[in-house]
Amino acid sequence: MAESFPIVDVTDWSVDLYEADGSEEKLWLSSGEQPCRRALFKPNTRNDTAEKADHWPEKLASEVAALFGVPRADIDLAIRSGRRGCVSYDVRPEGWQLQPGFLLLSTYLGEIHDPMDKRHAGHTLDNVRGALHGFGRPPGFGGPAAFDAFDVFAGYTVLDALIANRDRHPANWAVLIGPERDHSLLCPSYDHATSLGFSLTDADRRRILGGSRDWEAFLRKGTAWRFEGCRKVPLTDFARHALGLVSASVREYWLDRVAACEKAHFAALAARVPEMSEAARTFAVELMDANRRRLLDG
């Protein structure tokens, strides 16, 4: 059997900065080793058990994103002074800045965009596409060189559908701005903590998996509510909508990637995630497999 993913002790890492963005207390840390690694420590604050936690969805989602071919923040499970969590390695190349999607939308729409607006007015695929015009694909993207930023963003929506990530608000996607004039790229994907059925108890999981009605109802609850008018739109339909806005070759590329990610691959990755209950693993794998089929059959 493949080895479990490591749990990195970051107690000795030095604190660079307290992260102001996002919802909970988070620290930017630097490892002592050479070359120095910089990462955001995200302690488990909402939940901290093998049943429900913030760190294992981040880890499994980042591994699935890599399998799928979406550039993403590399994640390690971590512990700092006894607090469990994860580290999200800095996606910014040296000298580059991250500009969140809501600032880009504000510039594009000519008015201040509130990332937490309940209706998410203005956060639409058309506006994201318009705002990303002229931006390049993210660093680390292994797909065709012809892809632009929105072609890859469409892949983020497919990833979100696969892992049931309901939290793609416009502070959870971004662009990277470099020191030169033409340095402007879509940022790799980050913050996948709200995915893979992270908030269920093991008893919930068994009940939902045990009845086809409960299961269908659960799948329908995975909606793209962080986008305007999409409160009831399933993430899989939303992803298909995004794929309708890109060329046929880009659409085929992402659907081929979905087809290539098989249930056995998801299971192999989930088996390697420690500090995650067996029921949570089974559920996450079934969820991804069901969403995979919904994406391919649609």
Ligand SMILES: Nc1ncnc2c1ncn2[C@@H]1O[C@H](COP(=O)(O)OP(=O)(O)O)[C@@H](O)[C@H]1O
């Ligand atoms: N790997 C990363 N590299 C660079 N910046 C990041 C990374 N992960 C998160 N951030 C920045 O930190 C903010 C908070 O992190 P996030 O993972 O979104 O936490 P939260 O769950 O609190 O929203 C993000 O909105 C983004 O600006």
Ligand SMILES: [Mg+2]
């Ligand atoms: Mg966030």
